[in-house]
Amino acid sequence: MIDANSSTITTIITTSKAYTFMRIISLVIMLFLSLLSSNAAFAQWHQKSFDVMGTLAHVEFWLPDTAESSTAESLIAAVEHEMQRIDQTMSPYIATSELSIINRDAATKTVAISPELFDLLTDAQDIAKLTNGMFDITYASIGYQYDYRKHQKPDQAAINNALKAINYQAVMLDKSTSSVRFANTDVKIDLGGIAKGHAVKNCISILKDASIEHALISAGGDTTLLGDRIGRPWFVGIKHPRADDKTAVQLPLSNESISTSGDYERYFIEDGVRYHHIINPKTGDSARNVVSVSIIGKNPTFVDALSTAIFVMGLQQGMALINELPEYEAIIIDNQQTLHVSTGLQQD
Template identity: 50%
Template structure:
């Protein structure tokens, strides 16, 4: 116990020394790798004394969620589900159970465009090595992509797969959830002005030096350009695009946003940005709208309260949800 406490104190001292170079006008900024992407934390320091501890709490939370929900870590609770849930109901933590319930809710809302069982085929794609499943593999496994095959039992807090080869992946919602959790930690520690991001998912609270935050959306075909730079406050932003994890083969782009109906990469859009009250919601909706495509995606967003969208179609043209279009 003493050794753990000593290690924790040393970690905070080292972190304090490291971040002291990033403190500017009582602001702290720190970036690190987690959940297979880069995460950034920026917040105004309510007290310089608690700043290193507060930052470490947020960093630890990101790594905790990654350890719980990563499909790539054999020791994660999600990996345990993928190994065993096809044979027997698996009792899981309330936190993971609640996120599976929320995922099912988004599946129903989007009529299956959001489906965490996409991984039943999606796990065969290797974007680093330009590997994709054969059409025969897709056809054989595609029937396992069905959110209705994930049986949740609230009373026993268990999950069971109704098909033998189902695999799930929370890549379309977990990073957004992690951002929300980290924002809550900052709030609990007295922070009122902050920005937290994990890959394409971010959330802002308060303001930046008494001004609105400016959040840039990447151009999907030009890394050096921003599509738009939005003045925002108190909102979550999630961007899903075909340009982050992809490869091209025979003139076809294969990327990580899988259409549950086909087992293949969704096509028709290059990028979707969603603005919503929570990062969990924005994350799930950006994936869903990308799969739904231009017309169905905008129809979904236009029917939701406090939700906005910016879409880039396959030709690079911009499209907006009705609330944004009215501002032009």
């Protein structure tokens, strides 16, 4: 199932540390697809890449010759609109988003929220419980003090003070009123480890509802595949964590979701130490047990969150958890850049 260090790459869906590099990758993907498809077949594939949620998103799907061109255009527009809607709802950088309103008000009063956001916060708590708090959206209580572009990080005193607010149980949900309140006045939440998976899940549902049978939706490191690529699998590449122009492994997948978390996406190095955006909620510092984690499964939302949690947990603890979850598989690259796979992948 795994073709490591392959030189033939059909499709690479990944996130790089440089945003411009992501744009180049998108163009390369489209070039390969055009070379690997006949002119007649390629005319049936419709695709678009666009900026959203602080990353590059991509939609691609197949329509029969009998479909009108306006159908493809309307589906692409619907996917793009849905991702933009979720960004407007869940971005911590948009002052009017539901998430920003929660962070502003929930420490002092109960905040009524949409059923969609309530359900996502419930999912986040379920995954926090499953991972013993290694996935914790309240990491933002210290996370907002990091600025990777400016190479800024909080000092240890600030981290120690913020740790008291990092506790997923401090996010109190009331299903009867679809509301949330924080138990601690210093609590902040961020959905960066779960929102893109949720967006991809919603967008693939849009295509399913339109009777699309072969499609790919991605947002940064989160990808969901609907069906195969007309008689052959989709090939999804996992980026080499220390070489921008290489893939560590490529995977033939169909009807699966995959999410990759890596320490190369947003980071800076100071005094030889890499500070990146995947924060260990137990320490308030960047997690450094591994360098890349990819999770494969059916649920894009859970795959997204689990890739973050397993990254924080590290190789031994993280792989032990995945091997207890038969519906998920993992590929972990450790600090020595050695690739490890879960039990289910070893059987193929």
